Amino acid sequence: MSDLPIVNIGICGLGTVGQGVWKHITRSRAKFESRLGARLVLKSASVRDLGKKRSVRVAKSRLTDDPMALATDPKIQIVCELMGGTTLAKDVTLAALRLGKTVISANKALVCEHGPELFAAAREHGGHYFFEASVAGGIPIIKALREGLVANRFRRIYGILNGTCNYILTRMEREGLTYPVILQEAKALGYAEAEESLDVDGWDTAHKASILTHLAHGTWVPTKAMVVEGITQITQADIQHAKESGFAIKLLAVIEQDEKTDEIAVSVAPMLLPRTKVLANVNEVYNGIAVTGDVVGETIYIGRGAGQDATASAVISDIVDAIALLLRGNAALPEPVEHNYPLAKPENLTGRYYLRLDVKDEPGVLAKIATVTSKSKVSIASLDQRPSDQTGAASLILTTHRSNEKAIRSTVNNLRRLSSVLGEPFLLRIASFED
Amino acid sequence: MSDLPIVNIGICGLGTVGQGVWKHITRSRAKFESRLGARLVLKSASVRDLGKKRSVRVAKSRLTDDPMALATDPKIQIVCELMGGTTLAKDVTLAALRLGKTVISANKALVCEHGPELFAAAREHGGHYFFEASVAGGIPIIKALREGLVANRFRRIYGILNGTCNYILTRMEREGLTYPVILQEAKALGYAEAEESLDVDGWDTAHKASILTHLAHGTWVPTKAMVVEGITQITQADIQHAKESGFAIKLLAVIEQDEKTDEIAVSVAPMLLPRTKVLANVNEVYNGIAVTGDVVGETIYIGRGAGQDATASAVISDIVDAIALLLRGNAALPEPVEHNYPLAKPENLTGRYYLRLDVKDEPGVLAKIATVTSKSKVSIASLDQRPSDQTGAASLILTTHRSNEKAIRSTVNNLRRLSSVLGEPFLLRIASFED
Structure with missing residues (x-):
């Protein structure tokens, strides 16, 4: 085993997920090493509080409170950013990517808000940015x-x-x-x-x-x-x-x-x-x-979708992919082609709706409501009236035929103004996915 | 586009799946080429009957009835084996792998029966053998x-x-x-x-x-x-x-x-x-x-799990992976580590069972059956008797507590010998997966 190449991994953030990654890599190291033909070294981890007790044992010499030092450590090839947040996490990620390292992240907010910049940095400097753990935990x-x-x-x-x-x-x-x-x-x-x-x-x-x-x-x-x-x-x-x-x-x-x-x-x-x-x-x-x-x-x-182990499973799959790439020269991967597809205006979305209203239990209420909906060209598919918790009130649940956001929002606004309608109308969408 | 590297693909077998692969690559070629940075050429396809009408248009010059010639064509880098069978398909696959090509297969019987030999040939000659389409069609x-x-x-x-x-x-x-x-x-x-x-x-x-x-x-x-x-x-x-x-x-x-x-x-x-x-x-x-x-x-x-398009989706994902590898120098991939885990003896498997018997509708039948099951130490969890299609007969459905294959098979054998039991007892397993 001694002539195997060594891959040094750094973990920024030793919270729930970070500890899970540390634990499972330590536990299954032999399997990964034999599969990859490389030695995996958990070189260091950065934490906010050096003194805090953790569920995994990490030698003091491997702990630092400086994630930037970890991310820029020339010995570390793979950086796992498991800190969360979009400020320091971003700086740390960019610093590592600019040194050609591969960064693995579970940070959906960071990917979502700064994805283009992070992907560009990875491409430009020959590293990779992986984020399997950012969506749906352990599901690949x-x-x-x-x-x-x-x-x-x-x-x-x-x-x-x-x-x-x-x-x-x-x-x-x-x-x-x-x-x-x-x-x-x-x-x-x-x-x-x-x-x-x-x-x-x-x-x-x-x-x-x-x-x-x-x-x-x-x-x-x-x-x-x-x-x-x-x-x-x-x-x-x-x-x-x-x-x-x-x-x-x-x-x-x-x-x-x-x-x-x-x-x-x-x-x-x-x-x-x-x-x-x-x-x-x-x-x-x-x-x-x-x-x-x-x-x-x-x-x-x-x-x-979450939790220490499921998320660690996803982070580790990215680590294994990253190491396999690294050992083969770290060439660029085929990337989804960028498109500037037009975005639908939310008000133009169509669908069926569910509307719950608390109304006064008095004659003529239904007629008033039906007048409002028909004015906005919202067609009612079903109507269900049941007693409300309040006395003198009833709970009314409507479902509509296919309509659109603009019409339904205008309907809700107009219903809100009716004196027979108590409190806020509540809207849900009906996801039929029939086509 | 003209300076992009060219990847030549050959399709052995232009049946349902082969035609699906041909159709979808042709349809989405621009997307794959821009994603991969390479030109994809469907160089040729081998068929059994050159004159047969097909749902995809393939120029006559690209058709051959000699899959071995296709598999060994020095211009073809990626061979899709979509012929089925385990004789000619095996020869064709091995010939291509021995030339360092990557072979992509939907052929579960071949992978299952000759996997070790095929994997070894891929490893030895620097190619790959991919088979995403062999299990569960379009599910990756x-x-x-x-x-x-x-x-x-x-x-x-x-x-x-x-x-x-x-x-x-x-x-x-x-x-x-x-x-x-x-x-x-x-x-x-x-x-x-x-x-x-x-x-x-x-x-x-x-x-x-x-x-x-x-x-x-x-x-x-x-x-x-x-x-x-x-x-x-x-x-x-x-x-x-x-x-x-x-x-x-x-x-x-x-x-x-x-x-x-x-x-x-x-x-x-x-x-x-x-x-x-x-x-x-x-x-x-x-x-x-x-x-x-x-x-x-x-x-x-x-x-x-099957069908032209779902299977084609899996074959194409293997093709894209293969091209990406090829363009990066075709290095070896991390492989599952081989283990010779012991195999459980089928007769030792345990579980709960369901047993359907047609029995004579006469007094004392249940007692006879209960005697047989208890002799084999099979414990009955539920019993349901209902009229049978035959006159003078009843249908009896038993479920058992946890037992094992040996005991339940011996029970079935002994039940079969009872004169009150008509025809063959029928056994199903109850998959509770509770642990």
Whole structure:
């Protein structure tokens, strides 16, 4: 073994994921070394607090509190950026890439916000920037899109990309408890962050959707060009109505390309997904992605979307790919071709909608509502009225035929102004994916 | 574009899959060329009948009826073996590999029966042998096992790997028709071969299971060391009982490695799979594979398992990988490490069983059967008796607690000898996968 080439790896950030990577590489080193024909050395790790106790044993001599020193250490060939954030993490990543190193990241926000700059730095200096762990944890979806499905154009990709939201929605459905109650429990169990808004408001999913869109289409869609909505307003009325109508409510990212105009539309929102779809039955912290390719048809990928081990699995697969490349001269990889496909205007998106209103329980309410919807040319497909928690009020659930965002938003605005409508109307999209 | 390197591709076999590859490469050539930085030339195709009409246009000058001439043509760098069979296909593959070419195959029987020899030839002469299309059609499961999940050891892999059987079982369940009726229809629709036994007797699935086992564990398991059973004896009584008990019947390949002994067990058989499992809801011609890794947990892959386009998608992804390697000097890839793990003896496999018996409708039958099962130490978990089609007979369905193959086979043998038991007892395995 002594004449094997040595590959030195540095880990920036020894949090949950960093410790997972350290643990599993240490545990399976012999397997990787025999597969790769190289010695893997975990050269050093950078941490914020040198004194903190960790679940993996790392010699003090290998710890540093200076990630930049690690990233620019001439002995280190592969840098794993597992710090998170988009400021220091960006500097560290760029510094390593500019030295021709390969950087492996689990940082979806960084890839999403600074992808073009980071990819350019990798290309220019002969290194690589890999980020399998940034989307859907342990599911090798990035490799599938880049390589396995390379023969395809992707008309539609949709997925459950946030384990926290899926966990909350699953428990709301199974246990009939309210969003705030489940959220508190999820926090206590470590399934939700103390500051949960990145997850529950849809931004984490939007970052991941942006990365998948670039992989599939070569076009960067900023989150501000997407519809992005979260799960915080979902009530048991919604969950129960969905259940009774044969749907599950899932926070979905939907990436579609119009066959005629090539326009790309990306939405992130809780949607009613028919139970007959495989992803409607992907529950708890699991992620799932359905990819429709023009050659292969629909393929589906399911697995744990987060957590120490699943994410470490993805980081390690990138490390192994990076080492294999390094040992063969680190040549450039075929990259998705960049395209500036036009972006669909969110207000032009079409679909079916679900609308929940609390209304005064008095005669003539339905007529007023029907007048408002017909003015916006929104056609009602079903209507379900049930008692509300409030006395003198009723809960009204409408579903529409195919309409568009502009019409439905105008409808919601006009409904809000009716004196018979109490509180805020609540809107969900119905994801039928029938075509 | 004119100074781009040229890559010449030859297609041995222009049947359904070959034509699909030709069609999609022709259609998306610009995309592949811009991604790869090379010109892709479909140099020639070999066919059995030069005069036959095909759905793709291929200039006469590019057609040959001599696959060996194609495989050894010095201008051709990448050979796609899409002929099928294990004799001429093997000679052609070996000839190309011995010239250092890369061979891409959809031929599961060939990989399964001659894998070691073919891999060795690729290694020795500096080429590659790729076979993504040989298992689960368009699902990039081989890439997932080789690369995406490289950090893992695989305790259990199970999957629906034969679209024909899944199509037949799905229709039997949905329409209540018998196996022979659906089989005839499937043949008429082109979903089953005229000679269907490779599919319905489980051998096609066994070939694919062997390939997955080698990828996951580095050990070749010959089909004769597996339990291999088909779907031809399944009746509506089985389907209905399964449905009512919360199961679907699926032809599954199950690959398990014992954590303590490292023994590998591979079974192919129709099994009762709980409806709560995602794969129980994978229907029609779709394939699905559930992979449990020690790091990532369970990941699931679903897609079309066969057909022109899905298979072409897999072949083309191998072609793109091969070209990218070729342009970078065609260096060796990290390979799964070979292991000679011990193989579990089929008779030692344990599990729960389902047993259907036609019995005489007379007093004392149950007592006789219970005596037989208890002699073999098989413990009955449930018993369901219903009228049979025959007068004076009843259909008896037993399920057992955990037992083993030896005990259950001895039970079946002893039951067969009882005068109260009419015809052949029919055995299914219950795949609970609870641990």
